[in-house]
Amino acid sequence: MTSPRNRESLSRRRFLGAAGMAGAGLAASATGARAGAPDPLITEVQDWNRYLGEGVDKRPYGMPSRHEKHVMRRDVSWLTASPESSVNFTPLHELDGIITPSGLCFERHHGGIADIEPANHRLMIHGLVEKPLVFTMEDIRRMPRQNRVYFLECAANSGMEWRGAQLNGCQFTHGMVHNVMYTGVPLKALLEEAGVKPTAKWLMLEGADSSGMNRSLPLEKALGDVLIAFAMNGEALRPEQGYPLRAVIPGWEGNLWVKWLRRIEVGDKPWMAREETSKYTDLLADGRSRRFTFIMDAKSVVTNPSPQAPLKHKGRNVLSGLAWSGRGTIKRVDVTLDGGKNWQSARIDGPVLDKSLTRFYVDFDWAGQELLIQSRAMDSTGYVQPTKDELRKVRGVNSIYHNNGIQTWLVRANGETENVEIA
């Protein structure tokens, strides 16, 4: 039994899969009869209107509607050798507001998802401290806690685009970012319990997963806004986000946010771990490399329209996107529809929080003409998101990480949208 609604979503998906079917998008997008024959969805009593729905306990831990099955994290299988050390991407084009649903926060693991019973988890702090300590989850939940909304972006987000437009979909070009409310205790509180010695300058954070993920963190940041979190979006951390305990390093590259956090060593020098030497260093054109490039610069992307979310209607439309900065808050976002000839400041709506995703909109009329859409973020430090070419001039094309250049979407006359570069 295929309901008219199902038929409609099928035809929409067929359109998405059929690149090059000129005009098909607009034809298939008509949602119900506008004139002429009455809409049977209105004139006939529907099943859901007549028969009882499911009872209260059918979904004791709820899931999204079954009609939202296409909204999912997706990987790019050719990127990595194995799914246990890989990444998938948040479907940014299916989301709105600033909070990423917990089940859609992109995943990046180095040795698979560790499965840890909270009662069996331990956090050790040792090294240059007065008193090496072991905490249980019960201990941590007895400490003063804080709630903060932060974005988490992988330093390699947009890394496939350094040499040019490569992937069709903001899910793939920009989906290594998510934004949730974390609940946890300040790392400062834990360090004060152990008593950091005056010679201490760096910390090493280590995970309990099979990669023993480790990174060095400057003490100054550790005593600032770093949280040790056990909850996100009001629920326990998801396993793929480090259940039962993870580090939250606001504004800094995601690789530092060690998941399944089990050990913090305090020292006087950085450790030069694999993740901060062979990876997450930025190779520049002269063959030298920047290291400890922790901060994520201001960046933005138009999520709708975008290749997986084409324009379907002439007339009124809502352009929507996300902006963020690891250095502070988003002050302004400009949007162009004509490839950078003219810009307008977007309407920012929703909370504008420190080191958090910020939502922007442009409400506009579309007559079916070709559009070249870009967005440009400015943050509270006065940083202006550069073009990809401006970035390449300074950094070359080999750095993999920290590509925060301006993204361009081409909307064709039939509404199909693709990832392009312009000059």
Next chain:
Amino acid sequence: MSRSPKLALLAGFAALAVVAAGPLIAQPQKQAQPKPVPHAAGQPAHAKLNLGRLALPEEIKAWDIDVRPDGMGLPPGKGTVKQGDELFQTQCASCHGEFGQGNGRWPVLAGGQGSLTSDRPEKTIGSFWPDLSTVYDYIRRAMPYGNAQSLSPDEIYALTAYLLYLNDIVKDEEFELSDKNFTSVKLPNAAAFYDDDRETTEKAFWGKEPCMKDCKAEVKITGRAAVLDVTPDSKTAPKVD
């Protein structure tokens, strides 16, 4: 609520009482008695909470596996290139190739010298990594893939020695790497790293007022992702039941 001076006083008193009633763990740092004043909104006061317990030396030893460039954390032990070759073939070659050349998309561990300024930089231990300690540290914590922390210190010294040999950093198959000579080995690309300097070298990205009107006369499309056709499409999307 916390603005009420009476309640704040009570809360402060309760915090003091907890400190006083926590005799199980010695307090090495005698702190001045905190004044019972309300703390800033959202900033909990965290004087000693007496949470957590002392980590025992055996526990620290069991978990303290990290190795630093200055040799801190290196366990006593040794291993030769030859021993490392044998181990590498059984433990590592299925992913990394017999000579560290890499299989499929698994990491290449050797070669790549002189490639860092090319279109296809090959970032190996020999061509890119700045510190040998990283090799030891990473093998010790994460390798072999899927059977982490199963190798002995001697085996890791031997594997590290073999990787030096594959990268032409040592030439002698009899070379023995140990905790004694470890820090004398330097990797070729060590000097090519410098700390983040974006705030100076990319200063131009700050403080400009971007153009808003008639910013360019012409716009040209110079590249298209659709031409490459490497985007996963709905046909290859994972199935969700």
